[in-house]
Amino acid sequence: MMPTELEIGGRIVPVVLTRRASQRAVRLRASAVAGHIEISLPARGSEDIGAALLNSHRAWLEAQVARWPRPIPFAPGFIIPIDGEPVLIDWQETHKRTPVLVDACLRIGGPLPLLAGRIERWLKARALADLDTSTRQIAAQLDRKVARVSVGDTTSRWGSCAGALRPEGARIAYSWRLILAPAWVRRSLVAHEAAHLIHQNHSPAFHALNRQLDPRAGEARRWLARHGAALHWVGRAIQPE
Template sequence: MVAERRPGARGIRLRADSIDGAVRFTLPPRGGIADAATLLDRHQDWLARQVAGWPVPLPFAPGAIIPFDGSTLMLDWAAAHPRLPQRNGDVLRIGGPIDALPARVLRWLKAAALADMEPLTRALAARVDRNVSQVRVGDTRSRWGSCVGNGAGAGRIAYSWRLILAPSLVRRNVVAHEVAHLVHANHGPGFHALLAELDANGAASKRWLRAHGAGLHWVGRAA
């Protein structure tokens, strides 16, 4: 359980965070502890239902089957396999020391995500006559993508590497969303019109992320 005081908070907020797997309290600058305890006691059943619905950790371990590009990959580890991960269909072969397996899988997935989304980003940016100075991947929890810079200058776009675990239609829509921000810094009518022009799968992408997005953050997490 995590408690956080916020200067602007006027009341107490209780939240079951399905991404981090934590129960969080937001408290006002002073007091609130007794009220928080009462709120927690009154919502025990609700919290139990929320926690029961959280995803299950899926560590990068020998034999693990992880989501990848809308399908799955089985992690085939053996010390004698080549240390550089090699994909063969729905199998990812990895060798070397067992304790290096998680880091090697993570590096491979990040590289796969960048190789997939960078060309698409630059292609869509060219369609709207914008330049992109940098495309990178990271591991953000609050947003699937971000765009810095718009207008005539070159923009920098970043994505969560975890998008490579999702179907391609989800990645394309996130890429289109960030490219549209190269032209429109807000989410006004012009932005949404351009996004629909760049990709027509917005509704399907949002449905998929609502249903499965939290689970992507549990991939690679230790049990």
């Protein structure tokens, strides 16, 4: 029988089973971003085959999970990145409830059970304000309209641009977790999505414009390839021993 979770290296790792009609073979993936193991089966594939694949690849799975980032909860005393810099969560019940960033400390008060939610909402608002401003600035340089900028918590991409050819302007969305990355990395993502206002593809012309808007585009891609997965573990609770 296919397990719903595995204990690997002291972690309880969820196992997600998916089926795809077009798939012909069983596939195994350990996602450092989602923090789960995924078994993909053909539409009529037996779960026993998936379970056997898990058993036969146990050593490989252990090696993959060992490289996963560790969770950093929104809890007192933990250090989270903001703009790529370490920031201590300084919670005292008597502090003001609205978070305030002071001297590498995020000072916040109020009831402890509500702490994580308030920090996340504050980070999302900070991300949206920053990304909205910078997106519209670069769009103006390109003489293009932006109808809406939004933030979400996607795991498949850091940004997206839709409707670039619409008269009212494009809708550009980002991961709010970019506020955790250095500002220059965040701006590079903005330049990338803004370049899609001109080129709705990844052609040589697109990449040329992207480099023109941001000479550090390649460096930012490498930074995200190396550190991006860890951003998705910020705000996750630590599993009990």
